[in-house]
Amino acid sequence: MSVIVQFFSAALYIIFVQNLVFSGGYGSSEAIRTAARPRQLALFAVMVTYFSTVTSLLCKLIWLIPIFKTADATIAIVTFTLVLVVVYLITALLILKTLKGSGWKQEEKDRLLRQAGVSAFNTIVFAVPFINQRVAYTVPEAIGAGIGAGVAFIIATMLIHEGMKKIESNNEIPNCFKGTPAVFMYIAILAMAFTGFSGKSLFF
Amino acid sequence: MRKQKSSIDKVVKKESEASSFKTEMFTEAIVQNPVLVSTIGLCPVVAISTTLKSAILLSVITYLTMIFSQVLTASLLKKFPQWTRVALYTLCGMAIVAPYMLFMQKLFPEDMIALGIYLPLLTINPLITRQCERVAVKSTVKHAFVNAVSSASGYSAVLIMTGLVREIFGSGKIWGYNIFINHPATALTNPFGGFIIIGFMAVALRWYFKKIDPQYAEELAIHSRTSIKKSRYNKDKTSNEKIDENEPQRFEPNKEIEKDIDKKEEKPELEIKENQVVDQEPEIEKNQEISEKVAAENKKIEFTSQELEELMSKSLDDIINGTTNENQNDVDLGEEVPEK
Structure with a gap:
């Protein structure tokens, strides 16, 4: 029972109390770029969750x-870099072996591998082992933190995507603020909200 | 509708052909700024560049990792498949960051603690992967080096500016020395403060683009990397493509006027067709009238041989004085004559 509690407490803490993307800025650039291309979200989110957990x-x-x-x-x-590199290379080799006789085009294979590379070598994935080490998480907590990082990334990406849609369709935003600047401001507001959840004093 | 490419896009194309340092620097550091335009490598900017010192320490490591990775890629890693290269870039980053951490532990132990887990995270910088795959793999070592320096400069400039602003307004200090701000906004030292600052910096850059190339600024507003215009949710929305009429626009030949001119030039050819003579008699008459008027106008400016001889015999001063006295108000001086 305590194992399950440890797992969920770590996962929920990483997702909501300290959303890694908003509270720490980890993987924020990838979250923005994925939010701009929502079709890739599912695959990217699965890969990020997989790499962060493993x-x-x-x-x-x-x-x-x-x-x-x-x-x-x-x-x-x-150590952590070597672990990540080995996990990525094994995964890439497995993808290549699995798709060998599947009839996938070379371009599609390359795209999938590129996606795997971007999701593996990402600050949100790489940050989790350091957080585990710093907070001295147990094994179930470490797994929870890994999954939590992936879910936090999905939530952040979806929230950013929704904001982008609103920003895109709003013609009252001044021209200089449209696009990237408005998205930065929007993420700042979201990050402020998530930082508030963590109990930090926001001003002064 | 095919959009006309902006002049900055043309500069971007040209620089790949003739990579002078200035154009490379302008393109990579300003036009395609990694943080403010391409939204790459945000984590260190928003999370750790809270002071000028930390920003400079991060800039140093950015330069080192960028140059090392890009030069190594251009010289040795071109033959590796793309999916293995990505892992090698990370190992390159590690090869720089690990000794740098040892160096910092000895010389700046306090700053090392302040940077926390963010310093190791610089091992994985998406900017390195992007630049190596986009440029270094396809170019010479020299070009890769220049590109690494210029893109690292763009990234470092944002890091340092963010660090400076956050230190002044967030801590009330510059390089650790107190400046007299009674109530510093400590919130700015949080990641959301970083996002706000880079948001305003992106606005400033957009404003600069608007001055030098309004079309590029407009394209960034509509087709920026963060844009979701091409996504399935927003296929039909074109309302954002409004252009402010008050803004200075780049000169473009008016296509409708061009069409009219073409039509007018084509008309006489159509009208002299034999089968259409009866139907087009009134128009032919009009054309004749016009051609007569033009001939009459041309006659006016023709000189007889006597007039020419008289003109030749006059001295140059007389002619100048004569014209300036008669048409003094009509003379366009153009540039001002410098005073002696």
Whole structure:
């Protein structure tokens, strides 16, 4: 029971209380770009969730090895980067093997692999192992944090997409603010709301 | 409807052919600014550039990783498949960030703590992947180096400006020294403060584009990376394509006038067809009248041989004095004559 509680508490904390995209700015550029192309959202979100969960879990397991317990930040970078690279390469090879006789065009395969690359090497994915290490999450919590990061990314992307639609259709926005500047302002307001959830003092 | 490409787009095309440093710098740092136009690498900008010092430390590492990755890609990684290159860029980033962290631990331990987990995250910078795939893979080492410097400059400029503004208004300090702001807005040091600042910086850049190239600014407003115009939700919406009539527009030949001119030029050819003579008699008469008038006008400016000889015999001063005295008000001086 306590394992489930740990898993959900970590996931919900990452999703709502400390939405990584809004409260920390992790993966915000990818969230904006994905929100502008909503067709890619499903695939991208699944990949981000997959990479963040697997990387988070593996890094946590490696960090349980006694040698790493006294390791400093530099070793953490090298370890986590290597884990992420290995996870990505194995996934890419699996995709290539699976699609070998499937009749997919080379362009489609390349696009899928490119998507996998962008979603794997993303700050929101890479941040999760560091957060686990810093907060000293347990294994279930690390899995919860990984899944939570993916779900937080989906929620952030959908919220940004909705805002973009409104901004796009609003002709009262001054020309200089249209497009990117208005989206930045909109994300700032959303980020302010999520920062408020975390209990930080917003002003003064 | 096919849109006419802006002059800045043409500059972008030209720079790929003849990559002079200035055009490269202008294109990568300003026209295609990674943060304000392309919305890439926002995380370090909004999260950690809260002081000028941290922004400069981040800028240094951005320059190092960009140059190292792009030069290595242009020299060695071209033959690797694209999906493996992406992983190699991350390893390149790690090769720079890890020693940099050791260096910072010794020299700036406090700043190292302040940067927290964001410093390791610089290992993964989407800007590196983008520039390597877009430019370095297809170009020479020299061009990759120039491109790395220029795009890193654009990124660093935004980092430093954001850091400076946030330090002044968020902490009431510059480089750690107090400046007399009684109630600094500490909220600006949060990520949402970063988003607000880069939002206003993007507005300032758009305003600059509006001055140098209104069409490009208009295109950015409609077709920016963040635009969802092409998405399935918004296919039919064209209401945003309004152009402010008060704004200065680039000179374009009026297509309707051009069409009229073409029609007028074609008319005489049509009217001299033999089968249409009876039907078009009134028009032929009109044309004859016009041609007679034109001939009469031409006669007026013809000189007889006597008049020419008289003109030749007059001295140049007489002619000038004569004309200036008669038509003094009509003379267009053009540029001002500098005083002696």
